[in-house]
Amino acid sequence: MDALIQAFGLVFDPSVLVVILLSAVFGMFVGAMPGLTATMATALLVPVTFFMPPIPALGAIVTATAMAIFAGDIPAAMLRMPGTPASAAYADESYEMTKKGQLNLNMGVNLVFSVAGGLVGVVVLIAAAPALAEVAINFSSFEYFWLACLGLTCAVFLTNADAVKGFLSLFLGLLLATVGIDPSAGFPRFTFGEVELMQGINFIATMIGMFAVSELLRGAVTVRDAGHVVVQQVGDMFRGLGAVWRRYWFNFLRGSVIGTVIGALPGAGADIAAWISYAVSKRFSKEPEKFGTGHVEGIVDSTSANNSALGGAWIPALVFGIPGDSITAIVIGVLYMKNMNPGPTVFTENPQLIYSVFLIFILANLIMLPLGWAAIKSARQMLRTPRNLLLPCILLFCIVGSFAMTNSLYGVVLMLVMGLFGWFLEEHGIPVAPLILGLVLGEMLEQTFVQSMIKADGHYLEFFARPIAGVLGVATLLIWGVMLARGIMRSARR
Amino acid sequence: MSAPRSSALARRTLLAASGGLLALPALGQARFPNRPVQMVVPWGAGGGTDATARIVAAMLERRLGQPFNVVNRTGGSGVVGHSAIATAAPDGYTIGMITVEITMMHWQGLTQLNPESYTPLALMNSDPPGVQVKHDSPFQDIKALADAIKSRPAGTFKASGTGQGGIWHLALVGWLQAMGLKGDHVRWVPSNGAAPAMQELAAGGVDIVTCSVPEARAMIDAGRAKALAIMAPERNPMFASVPTLNETLGINYSVGAWRGIAAPKGLPAEVAGVLVPALKAVFDDQEFKTFMTQRGFGMIYADPQGFARFMAEGDRAMGEAMRGAGLARG
Amino acid sequence: MRLNDALLGAILLGFAGWVWWMTTFFPAFPGQDYGPNLFPRILACGIALCGAMLVLRGLRQRAPLVAVDGWMRDPAKLVSFLLIPGATLFYVLASDRLGFIPTAFAILLALALWFRARPLVALPVAAGVTLAVHWFFSGLMRVPLPRGLMDPLL
Structure with a gap:
């Protein structure tokens, strides 16, 4: 109880509120600009939050991402350009609705169901995380080894790309994680005598490269020809919403729950949550033939899902230190930088921090309603921001941000290399998300493996000796078996 | 506090006004420091070394009237930060906090750097390792634990606290050797620092953690772990109930994770002449004392010559211990 | 490609x-x-x-x-693409000597002009953003941005 009161004090500090408000505006803008993603918003925020106390730092990230995921719906509806990948699943549907003259209702549905879906995700987070932490306090290296395996498996399982490329990306990420001092003998691997490489591949600089610089590379090609966009003004967006609520409340619940669960699975975030819940909506709809013609039903499902995924993704991040999506992958980095290693101990040692995150989540979703309204109303002006000025500025933020992460040019060089590499991978249809997850979890995987082997005196069966480790291990092996069997069957059929 | 700052400001304006032509000779003559100083820390923000460096920096800033900016250069088991300090220009505008690892890394073959690569300025702190067990461990005092370790075969017990060949690993090795056992009688489980090791301890993954008591404090306060002893000549006033190895086992073994301030080799004497007294004054300041005591950090001061001797002595001892434990390389 | x-x-x-x-x-x-x-x-x-x-x-x-994608055969677009890594490399090579402020200003201005921003807009934006970023990171956050040529003035 004490911790809760403390958390209120921490969050409702004027300076924290100012940070939250500013990052909300920042998130809205980044989300609404096509080509700037929510992950990019987080990656660019980290250097700024790096020097803040933990609460405003986390507040800035939570708020900015929640806003960005919603704001991505705005250009999707107006221009058929999803502002973030999380809105891609229903961008066509949304644009069709606008073409039918239902822009007002469209924006109202996107805003209100984003807020409501976000709140569902928070409620699940609040209910599930502390309970899971109680269990996780007894986790040793065996359990964490299997959790890391499960997380990495999910990452490949859930990507839309084909399995070979998913695995390839994962292996490359894991290999990048081995650069630097190794966890078993303290030997520097793949450093080529470079002192800077002994610190390993800096993860934030890599993220900035892969998510921001690669996007800039794609954007740079078209920016000289980009004209100003013209969009219509939105009117009263709340009319007719009541009817949608009454008719599709079950879609909303289903979308939010699917979103939260997918968010909580490592490696899959808001974008995949939206794709899956849109597909589920269509599959179980009474009028599937209307999908694709500007039908509101699928939008309700998926716009709720992508916002609820945000809260869900924090569950494994806070409890196990395993990211639920690429945004929480960055959050884990931030927590480590603040010396608050995510894991069950945070719940006992810093409960006020956990409660503060919960409060910020609720707050962020509540202020999304007025701020989202304002963003929709000013979308015309926002979408006219000249990209030829925006692009150079973002590049400068990337450079300074990466520099600040390592306090040396190593960060900048790494960002550039990873930006080009990320661009190259995406050109070949190789997804970047598994690589990032591999980079984040690689050290945990190897470290817990080595620790477990030493503790077990080299007996592999010890990996199944503890009850929870046994369950997790068997589950992991089962999933691998299923994946393998499916692959063999598929190639046999060919 | 305002007097030195405003005079520094005036000097800066003067300098700017005097233009580029005069700037170089003027810089040479102007009293150090006349622009912000970087204090490099080889370890991450939020940890013990970072916290100590930050308070030293804040207090230097107040005394010398220029910003002292703490810059974290982390990774590579400390190699990255230590080499950033050693390779910076020796003009006094880059100094850093060096730690016990500088006497260890070169034995492991991780770097060429050793204590000779720096201009030592002041030793500020040293923390002895403790011996921690789980709260419901069958061994409730250090005597029982030591007897059990001796009577069971090698490899029965597992310990953790830091990476392979880290300072807390050597603390364990030294303790075992002092008891007449081999350095690997208790198997070392490498971890990513003290906090994850304490989590392993609480989860029942390892039997012993030999990190410093301040690092184990959170778990001890939460009632999940217990400190049985510290490897130091005397008790820590902050944890007065924890006995020393000497008074319980009669083993006079002590080792410590120390931290001190150093500059790159070849620092001009007049710059050192500013920094050394300032650091001594910081160490004697009541505010510094209060901060260190509250955190449970041990305080020990040595002037440049004393610090150099201290490091040379430690370097030799570490070399011996690491060769004995088979951790030295190259 | x-x-x-x-x-x-x-x-x-x-x-x-x-x-x-x-x-x-x-x-x-x-x-x-x-x-x-x-x-x-x-x-x-x-x-x-x-x-x-x-x-x-x-x-x-x-x-x-x-x-090879179509845009790669268009020299102007290829230059646009290469300017991103080029500008970053320029920062890596020049920032220590020139200092953050001149380097960042040059990058912003050059890119904006190449991307067909009007000079009258690009100039103040480049100057403003450079100073704002410097103030925020170097002043507030105490990131050791290189001082370079500006050393005597800062």
């Missing part, structure tokens, strides 16, 4: 071999069969396997060895 799967796979096979070769220089840890080389070797095998599958797939597809 898109390499044929077979070519990409072949590169990956070579890369995996190189990784394996590198691991032969890692020391073994006395008394245990899992040392620093275990994980990189497993990963090298994984990458090699993926590479082999891509080679097989690529041979079946008969796509061109390298497919």
Whole structure:
């Protein structure tokens, strides 16, 4: 109880509120600009939050991402350009609705169901995380080894790309994680005598490269020809919403729950949550033939899902230190930088921090309603921001941000290399998300493996000796078996 | 506090006004420091070394009237930060906090750097390792634990606290050797620092953690772990109930994770002449004392010559211990 | 730009071999069969396997060895693309000597002008953003941004 009161004090500090408000505006803008993603918003925020106390730092990230995921719906509806990948699943549907003259209702549905879906995700987070932490306090290296395996498996399982490329990306990420001092003998691997490489591949600089610089590379090609966009003004967006609520409340619940669960699975975030819940909506709809013609039903499902995924993704991040999506992958980095290693101990040692995150989540979703309204109303002006000025500025933020992460040019060089590499991978249809997850979890995987082997005196069966480790291990092996069997069957059929 | 700052400001304006032509000779003559100083820390923000460096920096800033900016250069088991300090220009505008690892890394073959690569300025702190067990461990005092370790075969017990060949690993090795056992009688489980090791301890993954008591404090306060002893000549006033190895086992073994301030080799004497007294004054300041005591950090001061001797002595001892434990390389 | 799967796979096979070769220089840890080389070797095998599958797939597809996108043949667009890594490299090479402020200002101005911003807009934006970023990171956050030429003035 004490911790809760403390958390209120921490969050409702004027300076924290100012940070939250500013990052909300920042998130809205980044989300609404096509080509700037929510992950990019987080990656660019980290250097700024790096020097803040933990609460405003986390507040800035939570708020900015929640806003960005919603704001991505705005250009999707107006221009058929999803502002973030999380809105891609229903961008066509949304644009069709606008073409039918239902822009007002469209924006109202996107805003209100984003807020409501976000709140569902928070409620699940609040209910599930502390309970899971109680269990996780007894986790040793065996359990964490299997959790890391499960997380990495999910990452490949859930990507839309084909399995070979998913695995390839994962292996490359894991290999990048081995650069630097190794966890078993303290030997520097793949450093080529470079002192800077002994610190390993800096993860934030890599993220900035892969998510921001690669996007800039794609954007740079078209920016000289980009004209100003013209969009219509939105009117009263709340009319007719009541009817949608009454008719599709079950879609909303289903979308939010699917979103939260997918968010909580490592490696899959808001974008995949939206794709899956849109597909589920269509599959179980009474009028599937209307999908694709500007039908509101699928939008309700998926716009709720992508916002609820945000809260869900924090569950494994806070409890196990395993990211639920690429945004929480960055959050884990931030927590480590603040010396608050995510894991069950945070719940006992810093409960006020956990409660503060919960409060910020609720707050962020509540202020999304007025701020989202304002963003929709000013979308015309926002979408006219000249990209030829925006692009150079973002590049400068990337450079300074990466520099600040390592306090040396190593960060900048790494960002550039990873930006080009990320661009190259995406050109070949190789997804970047598994690589990032591999980079984040690689050290945990190897470290817990080595620790477990030493503790077990080299007996592999010890990996199944503890009850929870046994369950997790068997589950992991089962999933691998299923994946393998499916692959063999598929190639046999060919 | 305002007097030195405003005079520094005036000097800066003067300098700017005097233009580029005069700037170089003027810089040479102007009293150090006349622009912000970087204090490099080889370890991450939020940890013990970072916290100590930050308070030293804040207090230097107040005394010398220029910003002292703490810059974290982390990774590579400390190699990255230590080499950033050693390779910076020796003009006094880059100094850093060096730690016990500088006497260890070169034995492991991780770097060429050793204590000779720096201009030592002041030793500020040293923390002895403790011996921690789980709260419901069958061994409730250090005597029982030591007897059990001796009577069971090698490899029965597992310990953790830091990476392979880290300072807390050597603390364990030294303790075992002092008891007449081999350095690997208790198997070392490498971890990513003290906090994850304490989590392993609480989860029942390892039997012993030999990190410093301040690092184990959170778990001890939460009632999940217990400190049985510290490897130091005397008790820590902050944890007065924890006995020393000497008074319980009669083993006079002590080792410590120390931290001190150093500059790159070849620092001009007049710059050192500013920094050394300032650091001594910081160490004697009541505010510094209060901060260190509250955190449970041990305080020990040595002037440049004393610090150099201290490091040379430690370097030799570490070399011996690491060769004995088979951790030295190259 | 898109390499044929077979070519990409072949590169990956070579890369995996190189990784394996590198691991032969890692020391073994006395008394245990899992040392620093275990994980990189497993990963090298994984990458090699993926590479082999891509080679097989690529041979079946008969796509061109390298497919070049249309924009790469347009010199102006190619320059736009190369300006992003070019500007970053410029920062890496020049920032220590010139200092953050001149380098950042030059990058912003050059890029904005090439991207067809009006000079009257680009100039104040470049100057304003440079100073704002410097104030925020160097002043508030105390990031050691290089001082360079501006050293006597700051």
